Amino acid sequence: MGLSHFSIINAHDDVKVVGVCDSSGYILDVLGKYTGVQTYTDAGKMLESSDVEAAVISTPSKFHAPMVRDCLERGIHVFCEKPFCLDPADSRALAALAQERGLVTQVGYHNRHLSTFREAKRLLENKALGRVTHVLGEAYGPVVLKPKGGTWRSKKNEGGGALYDYAAHPADLMTWYFGRPESVSGTVLGKVLSSETEDEVYTTVKWSNGISGQLSVNWSDESERKMTTRVSIWGTNGKIVVDRQEIRVYLRAADQALSDYPNGWTVRYTTELTGEVDFYVRGEEYSAQLDTWVNRIARQDIQGEADFYQSSVTDELLFAIINSADGALRTLEGADETVRGDTSGEPGFWDRLKQRRRGRGFKVA
């Protein structure tokens, strides 16, 4: 999806793309010739060659950790595609490094920028469902429909497979809504058509406050026209079912603070909930997530939706799932380590950053 990131961020009024790096010389040739952007095949050379303030990293997942580290060490803000890091120890270390350097980070969990999923978040924060008892996170779609695949997505050790590609989305919504789970169990990583990687992910998730959850994912489901992500949440006061287009809420007793949700069913659609974006390629959420990150950089706002700290919790959940393929109970690691440290940053850092500012220039890798 690197090219669509390039398209979206290149169209952003506050951003100048100063370089694109890719391993395909053909793509770079075409981009250079027809869009005039400076191109590189070596990310290090790109970062050295001109003033870079921020980078978008959209590579196979196994390269995320070293590339993100390189950028952070050079004082560059980072947007990284999901999943953030395959090893949550890297995720935590990089989150800490970014905070220490006062850099603005974000991971491409675009569902957090969809109006329907945000509305569910708002309702949960207002305790609309009372005490939540259970959450079901689902994702289905037509990715692997034939018994082979030639890209890195079909290679397990490169972060391919339905877990990192598909399950990451509902898993992230679950950690966004309810925080770090305590454990996973009963995991099934099933194969439908792939030989190396899983096409199905089923697991039971538990939180320390008593919430239980289930994840149900299948990317060999041809009945779906495209990826469908849905979260259903049950609580003592009702239920929420939310997907990218609509939110359906059933409340036993309406809450005065949520006057637009009476007793019984309320259905609201994306057409009503979604604000416009400045530039649209393939869904408001893809534009909104990059715009959010750019605006956070402008405000030097190092804490935000799907920043490295938040995303490392999702990485821990995915890591626990992949390491519980035998179905046994597995406790999430790093619970104590991923507590966000002091967020005041180094004194004088912003002053240094301001001196360093040279107008906005973004490099896209």
Added chain:
Amino acid sequence: MDNLLFGDNQFFGVNHMSEDKARAQAMRFQSTDAIMSVLDDAYDAGVTTFMCTTHDRISDIADRVRQNPDRYDRQSFYPCMPYAHKYSNAMAEAGIFGAIKQFLPDGGFLDAAMRGGRSLATKDIEGIITLLVDSEMKMFSGLDTPVVFLQNVVVDFLLGMGFNDAFRIFADHVSAKYGAEPGFITMNMPRLLDSLDAVGIGNPIVCSNINKLGFRMSGGIESYLDSLENRRFRAIAMSIFASGAIGPYEAIEWVASLPNIESIVFGASSRANIESTVELVRKFWPAR
């Protein structure tokens, strides 16, 4: 162009508001007969232009129309290419060039162009774009296709990158080879007008969301209204009901009050809805 064009989202499980509605429609229109019966209703109501994606199933529709030239003597098609999911699924599986190769009628062209690691020349890019257009147009052979559209996913992707030359290559090819006018679908209409201007495509046919809610009118409804008022182009309004969020009366009354709109494209699944839309357009656009 007619003032009412018939769209095809409803036939292929596309609904921008509800996944349930989309699924129900996909089930209802599994058979070509079910689609043909609605198309017949549209045709008989005087809506004889079918603006459709190059979805595989459209080739069955095209066959039916070719087989019954008397029944469909006024039927014309506005192909909208490509059907993007076809490409994006292939791209996830085979990478960008693998996907292009799958859809080129002659995969050898790309191999030849890329052989020896030399860079792709301008003529290679033109060759790839025109071959892709030809492969999408094949299903419409022998049918009336006076306007050929580039789909919004591709238009807006190229627009963001600043790859404006591709618009020129597309426009030149569809007019030279198919005698058709080029059309462009976009979610970023004001910005696209600037880019088409930049490559000298004058008075272009541009189809974009135009609805009272401002749904998916990127850059803001005001900038759209300003473009309709002040820019020279042939506007087609789509998503005027915002996928059902705006009632038909209110939606059409509002669109009809705007300047410079040449056509409305709409989708409907029943004879009653087609006829009431035709009625409303007649009422609010009496001059047409």
